[in-house]
Amino acid sequence: MSTETIDLKTKLVADFYSREATLNGEAQSTFHQLKRAALLHFEETGFPSPRNEEWKYSNVRELVGKSYQFSGEHAVTAELINSLEIPNLAGNILYFINGRYEASLSTIVSPPEQLSILPLTEAAKQQPELVTKYFGQLARYQADPFTALNTAFAHDGVFIQVPAGKVVEQPIILRFISDARTQNVGSNPHNIVAIGRGAQVKLAESFRTLGEAYSLTNIVTEIHVAEDAYVEYYKVQNETEQAYHVGTTQVQVLDRANFYAATVSLNGAFIRNNLNIEINGEHCEVYMYGLYLPDGKQHIDNHTVADHMKPNSNSNELYKGVLRERATGVFNGKIYVRPDAQKTNAFQSCKNVVLSTEATMNTKPQLEIFADDVKCSHGTTTGQLDEEALFYMRSRGISKPEALTLLMAAFCEDVVSQIKIDAIREYLTGVITDKLAAK
Amino acid sequence: MLKINDLRASIEGKEILNGINLEVKAGEIHAIMGPNGSGKSTLASVLAGREEYEVTGGYVDYQGKSLLEMAAEERAAEGIFLAFQYPVEIPGVTTINFLKTAVNEIRKYKGENPLDAAQFLKLVRQKAALVSMNDSLLKRSLNEGFSGGEKKRNEIFQMAVLEPRLAILDETDSGLDIDALRIVAEGVNALRSAERATIVVTHYQRLLDYIVPDYVHVLYKGRIVKSGPKELALELEEKGYDWIKAEVEAQHA
Numbered sequence: 246m247s248t249e250t251i252d253l254k255t256k257l258v259a260d261f262y263s264r265e266a267t268l269n270g271e272a273q274s275t276f277h278q279l280k281r282a283a284l285l286h287f288e289e290t291g292f293p294s295p296r297n298e299e300w301k302y303s304n305v306r307e308l309v310g311k312s313y314q315f316s317g318e319h320a321v322t323a324e325l326i327n328s329l330e331i332p333n334l335a336g337n338i339l340y341f342i343n344g345r346y347e348a349s350l351s352t353i354v355s356p357p358e359q360l361s362i363l364p365l366t367e368a369a370k371q372q373p374e375l376v377t378k379y380f381g382q383l384a385r386y387q388a389d390p391f392t393a394l395n396t397a398f399a400h401d402g403v404f405i406q407v408p409a410g411k412v413v414e415q416p417i418i419l420r421f422i423s424d425a426r427t428q429n430v431g432s433n434p435h436n437i438v439a440i441g442r443g444a445q446v447k448l449a450e451s452f453r454t455l456g457e458a459y460s461l462t463n464i465v466t467e468i469h470v471a472e473d474a475y476v477e478y479y480k481v482q483n484e485t486e487q488a489y490h491v492g493t494t495q496v497q498v499l500d501r502a503n504f505y506a507a508t509v510s511l512n513g514a515f516i517r518n519n520l521n522i523e524i525n526g527e528h529c530e531v532y533m534y535g536l537y538l539p540d541g542k543q544h545i546d547n548h549t550v551a552d553h554m555k556p557n558s559n560s561n562e563l564y565k566g567v568l569r570e571r572a573t574g575v576f577n578g579k580i581y582v583r584p585d586a587q588k589t590n591a592f593q594s595c596k597n598v599v600l601s602t603e604a605t606m607n608t609k610p611q612l613e614i615f616a617d618d619v620k621c622s623h624g625t626t627t628g629q630l631d632e633e634a635l636f637y638m639r640s641r642g643i644s645k646p647e648a649l650t651l652l653m654a655a656f657c658e659d660v661v662s663q664i665k666i667d668a669i670r671e672y673l674t675g676v677i678t679d680k681l682a683a684k
Numbered sequence: 685m686l687k688i689n690d691l692r693a694s695i696e697g698k699e700i701l702n703g704i705n706l707e708v709k710a711g712e713i714h715a716i717m718g719p720n721g722s723g724k725s726t727l728a729s730v731l732a733g734r735e736e737y738e739v740t741g742g743y744v745d746y747q748g749k750s751l752l753e754m755a756a757e758e759r760a761a762e763g764i765f766l767a768f769q770y771p772v773e774i775p776g777v778t779t780i781n782f783l784k785t786a787v788n789e790i791r792k793y794k795g796e797n798p799l800d801a802a803q804f805l806k807l808v809r810q811k812a813a814l815v816s817m818n819d820s821l822l823k824r825s826l827n828e829g830f831s832g833g834e835k836k837r838n839e840i841f842q843m844a845v846l847e848p849r850l851a852i853l854d855e856t857d858s859g860l861d862i863d864a865l866r867i868v869a870e871g872v873n874a875l876r877s878a879e880r881a882t883i884v885v886t887h888y889q890r891l892l893d894y895i896v897p898d899y900v901h902v903l904y905k906g907r908i909v910k911s912g913p914k915e916l917a918l919e920l921e922e923k924g925y926d927w928i929k930a931e932v933e934a935q936h937a
């Protein structure tokens with residue numbers, strides 16, 4: 246272990262205790278006690294090493310070797326925010342600057358009877374029982390060192406509630422902006438989304454870093470999806486070459502709920518996404534789509550879990566990647582079918598195109614099936630470009646770069662077309678086309 | 685228009701074309717026949733610019749330019765069109781979008797303005813009618829799930845849209861029913877003019893009933909071993925290739 250590794254950990258632990266000293270009575274709250282337990286756990290485990298099977302192909306040494314300002318201070322103005330808009334993006338737009346929810350920059354358009362949004366710390370004070378019912382219950386700190394760290398520092402972020410039966414027509418878009426224009430910045434936002442019975446919600450998280458300094462985003466989002474609810478969840482990552490991202494989205498769906506996820510990772514120095522879905526209900530439909538396009542030295546790692554705990558549910562997963570230059574990619578997809586989960590259908594597929602001899606893709610599908618009456622399948626392919634197709638196109642007069650762009654755009658389309666928020670899909674189509682055409 | 689001189693090509697160190705000589709003048713139709721594996725598709729691919737084949741000797745003059753130095757897309761823009769023996773399936777790219785890109789890339793090469801959506805649609809409608817190409821196929825992913833005949837028809841449709849100067853049809857007749865065969869032939873004959881030429885690779889006389897060639901060549905072991913007038917095709921159909929093989933062996937003996 247390098248001395249720098251100790252530095253970041255030591256600094257974080259010290260930060261925790263000095264903050265705790267300012268809390269007075271609140272330190273006794275269940276909310277804080279869970280944070281404390283998470284910290285103790287993190288103190289014990291430290292950051293994961295490649296010896297940790299879950300982190301085998303994603304080395305966090307570089308990320309850990311930097312120091313970051315975690316205070317949340319920034320100089321982001323409404324004007325600057327407006328210049329960053331994804332064109333035509335409308336809906337409930339929540340801004341988080343350096344991890345902290347900024348109500349003054351945010352726009353909530355849905356009426357309060359459909360949608361309630363509170364800063365997490367605020368919610369923990371106002372409705373301590375409700376928050377402790379959810380906080381850290383899905384994303385358990387014992388599961389992963391970064392989750393432990395996030396839990397210990399879960400001051401920022403929001404608590405989102407959608408009451409039973411409500412259809413939130415406007416999407417809820419969480420935009421995380423790291424302001425690294427003057428210094429390295431770090432954040433540990435923690436969001437809880439509680440979606441009531443039969444409610445319908447479109448949720449998106451987008452990540453962006455400003456400036457050239459390093460940024461570390463260690464985010465946890467816990468999504469509770471009650472019976473009969475319908476949820477779309479999108480995650481869009483378009484950050485800088487100095488941006489590190491570790492994110493866990495921990496979801497639980499109950500009977501007859503539909504959960505529909507798409508994760509698109511365009512740019513970032515190091516990205517690790519955990520998307521874990523507990524299917525703790527019958528007749529649920531779960532979809533997981535993913536797309537990653539690393540180039541340069543970018544590293545993008547997607548770990549997913551579809552955990553079938555009850556009978557009669559379906560999960561479908563499709564992840565696709567295009568890797569260029571010296572990029573590295575990881576896909577680890579776990580499907581668990583518990584003994585009770587008879588009549589499960591679980592399908593998984595991961596398809597990759599590796600366009601350079603120096604790029605690498607590690608894929609690991611992991612099926613653990615303890616029920617006998619199930620239909621499960623998985624498949625991963627990692628191939629080069631389809632030379633036949635390329636020649637065919639060129640023989641019709643289409644230049645090589647144009648043909649490549651067309652082929653790759655077609656490859657990505659399966660995932661991009663799954664995004665049902667028009668402004669985000671159109672934005673992605675544009676960025677993807679530009680990125681693929683660039684080299 | 686096209687002059688092939690002692691063309692040699694190999695793949696993975698294996699010589700496939702062993703010195704091809706062929707001259708095609710504007711206005712002519714040439715048929716190339718020959719047993720399986722003799723190198724017909726290889727010749728067609730090398731002319732279209734497929735890079736997997738290594739040209740080990742010879743040169744090809746196309747309209748006064750050295751063809752072998754041009755990239756595949758340049759050749760297409762200069763008017764060469766290959767109808768593939770096995771058209772490729774490209775999921776996610778619609779036929780119509782593919783063709784629009786091709787038309788406009790070629791126009792760009794020639795310094796012309798791109799066709800707008802309306803102009804392109806008009807062109808496509810007209811050509812689709814010419815080869816009885818079903819509208820619904822145009823909106824589907826290129827060749828994906830197309831029947832064998834539909835794929836071949838799509839090749840001729842593309843040819844009709846791109847209006848090449850030199851069309852090379854590699855067994856476009858294989859797998860076609862009589863009606864489709866007639867449509868393909870009509871597509872080729874519609875392009876027939878004093879400035880254009882066609883090379884038809886085929887195993888069967890029946891296509892040549894519709895597309896009457898000026899010359900017939902027999903390719904065998906990577907060389908043109910016999911050339912003759914259109915009657916040669918009839919003779920081949922009747923007698924097969926054995927007598928030609930025997931002639932070749934006798935010469936080498």
Ligand SMILES: Nc1ncnc2c1ncn2[C@@H]1O[C@H](COP(=O)(O)OP(=O)(O)OP(=O)(O)O)[C@@H](O)[C@H]1O
Pocket residue numbers: 695696700718719720721722723724725726727736769
């Ligand atoms: N990509 C390749 N790799 C290895 N061998 C090849 C390749 N392409 C062609 N060949 C070989 O070259 C020879 C000629 O093939 P080609 O496809 O040109 O024949 P053909 O005359 O078109 O035959 P057919 O009438 O069956 O279409 C064959 O022996 C074939 O196996």
Ligand SMILES: [Mg+2]
Pocket residue numbers: 724725726769854855
């Ligand atoms: Mg052939």
